[in-house]
Amino acid sequence: MDTIWTKTSKLPAFSPLAQSVRAEVAVIGGGMAGILTAFFLKRAGKDVIVLEGNRVGSGQTAGTTAKITISHNLIYEKLFREAGEEKARKYVSANKRALKMYGRLIQEEQIDCDFxxxxxxxxxxxxxxxxxxxxxxxxxxxxxxxxxxxxxxxxxxxxxxxxxxxxAFHPLLFLKALAEQLVIYEHTKVTGVEEGKIYTDHGNVLADAVVFASHYPIMNTPGYYFARMxxxxxxxxxxxxxxxxxxxxxxxxxxxxxxxxxxxxxxxxxxxxxxxxxxxxxxxxxxxxxxxxxxxxxxxxxxxxxxxxxxxLDAIPYIGLYTGKNKKWYVETGFGKWGMTSSMAAALMITEQICQKESGNAAVFSPQRVPIRALKAAAVEGAKSAKGLAAPGGIRCPHLGCKLTWNPEEETWDCPCHGSRFDKEGNLIDNPAVRNAAVEGK
Ligand SMILES: Cc1cc2nc3c(=O)[nH]c(=O)nc-3n(C[C@H](O)[C@H](O)[C@H](O)COP(=O)(O)OP(=O)(O)OC[C@H]3O[C@@H](n4cnc5c(N)ncnc54)[C@H](O)[C@@H]3O)c2cc1C
Missing domain, CATH: 3.30.9.10 (D-Amino Acid Oxidase, subunit A, domain 2)
Structure with missing residues (x-):
């Protein structure tokens, strides 16, 4: 994706994975969330690697407007009403901390990023x-x-x-300064993850902990994020x-x-x-x-x-354990167009969780929460998926099989259920799909 940010910055290139490796923590995704998480994990003394399917910062982070703010639409009155004052306070606390941390990090690392x-x-x-x-x-x-x-x-x-x-800042100049300090494998797409083992198109990775910072989580089960986003x-x-x-x-x-x-x-x-x-x-x-x-x-x-x-479903990101049963997989997603502060909040919380430190605001963001008041939103998601799956013919999404629709503005095939996108030849642009779509059936 070419944007004002990609045209006014040049990030270093990182080689793809050349052989199978081991790491304490593997972060999947080199966007704002993944790079910040890897950075704080490294600072905490962890041996961490980043697996990026394309280039660092080439995902949605390249398309942001890069406002660093806690003014997340009309959220506070809604949080009070739906989640209660205690949870609302924790949401504020996590985001205030994230906002402050940008200023601090930029000063500590002397990052020249139009902040x-x-x-x-x-x-x-x-x-x-x-x-x-x-x-x-x-x-x-x-x-x-x-x-x-x-x-x-x-x-x-x-x-x-x-x-x-x-x-406000330049997101890619900021990412560049952090990425230069990390072990990153670009053009290394993760195709599957099992307990302790990550499969990529360039070899396997053994890792004690895995952080899914791939924007949309790529594993359908466990987690079932496709049903709630x-x-x-x-x-x-x-x-x-x-x-x-x-x-x-x-x-x-x-x-x-x-x-x-x-x-x-x-x-x-x-x-x-x-x-x-x-x-x-x-x-x-x-x-x-x-x-x-x-x-x-x-x-x-x-x-x-x-x-x-x-x-x-409830406008709060999913940050924490990927699933209650697996204590080694973590996820950072659902930023609702507020991924600058949310990525920072996620990076700080996930680092604390992996390092087994107290993470005071974690419960509010836990992906295992059950947002009872959001049942209507859950029903809408279910209905959209059912409609996409039942629609006859056409080009199908390799993620879960929904019928893709043509987006004339960008000449892409887009999934109305979960948002995967493909170019006109069917090459994958945006996940959760991890494979290309077959366009011959059109
Ligand atoms: C138009 C627009 C404006 C916005 N403006 C703002 C704003 O002003 N302020 C704000 O706070 N937020 C804003 N946001 C939201 C913010 O840009 C995003 O939430 C944030 O950039 C997401 O970062 P990320 O790291 O989660 O995702 P990404 O930047 O998409 O990073 C995910 C990375 O994972 C990689 N990946 C995916 N699948 C795989 C795989 N299988 N294997 C390996 N790697 C993989 C991708 O290539 C990508 O690089 C905006 C969003 C939009 C759409």
């Missing part, structure tokens, strides 16, 4: 009351947040929440001559949930999201460009890309 402190805003064009409720919940949880109608946006808002002391894509334009935003913005109204931030002289303008595989009409970039022109008549698109992320 800057700024505020992050969530805004609504129609409903000030929901914003006020969110401010109230955030403040009760000890977050520095305030209601305001003053923003830098090119339109007026009914209300917005300002979260102070958040940040889906993926959503969204689109980003990098614009010249738009507007020099100092702060970060995200809309919360459906259909008006646009994202704004600046990187150097460019404005990153994002939106037009949808469930992966549900884009049979296309036109997302055009719609975004039309909207950009309404805001900034003279703006010019210099780059555009899209990416996707995993959405859990």
């Amino acid at each position: 800057r402190e700024c505020s992050s805003y969530l805004y609504s064009l129609t409903d000030a009351e929901q914003i006020k409720r969110e401010v109230e919940a955030a403040v009760r949880l000890g977050i520095e947040a305030e209601f305001t109608t003053k923003t830098e946006l090119p339109f007026s808002v009914m209300g917005s929440i300002c979260y102070q002391k958040q940040a 889906h993926q959503e894509r969204s689109y980003v334009l990098a614009l010249k001559q738009a507007q020099p935003f100092e702060h970060l913005y995200l809309g919360v109204d459906p259909g008006e949930d646009f994202s704004f931030r600046n990187f150097r002289e460019f404005t990153l303008f994002g939106g037009e999201g949808h469930r992966t595989g549900e884009n049979e009409t296309g036109g997302q970039y055009k719609k975004l460009e039309r909207r950009a022109k309404e805001y900034w008549r003279d703006c010019e698109t210099i780059d555009r890309w899209s990416a996707q992320d995993c959405m859990t």
Whole structure:
């Protein structure tokens, strides 16, 4: 995936695995989550390797807008209501710690990655009351947040929440500095994992512990993540001559949930999201460009890309043991488009768990939790999968056999059930599938 980040950084190349190896910990995936986890495990004295199927940072991390923030949509009022105050406090604590750790790490490691402190805003064009409720919940949880109608946006808002002391950076320059310190095997795709043994297309790895940081977990059983997650894509334009935003913005109204931030002289303008595989009409970039022109008549698109992320049933990531029965497999997934802070939170918690240290906030993120209030979301996932499986003919996804849909915007075959994606020849782009799709049956 080519993005403004890949075009303004050059990461070192790492050789594929050449022979079978052993390690204390093997991390599958060299995105933000995997690299941070390997980095902290190494700092803790572990012998750790990273197995990356493509290149470091080439997954969804290359497509992020890289806001480092705890303003995760309207989450705090929902957490209070659905999970209770104690769990909400733990969620805040894990994310505050992650936000702080970015600043600390960048200073300690002297990483030159366009890191800057700024505020992050969530805004609504129609409903000030929901914003006020969110401010109230955030403040009760000890977050520095305030209601305001003053923003830098090119339109007026009914209300917005300002979260102070958040940040933004260049994700790949940051990853580069950490990756240079690690043992990484690129172009080494994991095809299966058994107790203590990892199979790749370049040989096997024996490891005491395995961390699945492959964005979407690649093993269907145990874990059954396919039954409790889906993926959503969204689109980003990098614009010249738009507007020099100092702060970060995200809309919360459906259909008006646009994202704004600046990187150097460019404005990153994002939106037009949808469930992966549900884009049979296309036109997302055009719609975004039309909207950009309404805001900034003279703006010019210099780059555009899209990416996707995993959405859990209750909007809290799955971080912890892959399954209750296996104490050697760990997982970091379901970041809900907040994978900068969530990756850091995951890396810190999983390192503590592997090193058998107390990890105070772990229970909130445990993949073994049963989110009773999210049963409706679970039923939606079940129905989507049943529909994808029952649909006759067409090209089938090698993951679980759902019928793929054609995505005209990106000329890819996308799975509406679990979000695997393939190019027009059927070559795998995004997991959970680990094999190419057979397109002859079209
Ligand atoms: C448009 C958009 C904007 C976003 N903006 C923000 C933002 O501003 N702030 C924020 O906090 N979050 C944001 N996010 C979310 C964030 O970008 C992601 O949550 C995060 O990058 C995910 O990181 P990751 O390491 O889990 O996944 P990835 O970066 O995808 O890394 C996973 C890696 O695993 C590798 N892999 C996969 N399968 C295998 C296999 N079988 N064997 C070996 N390797 C494998 C892949 O090649 C990949 O490199 C955004 C998301 C989107 C879609």
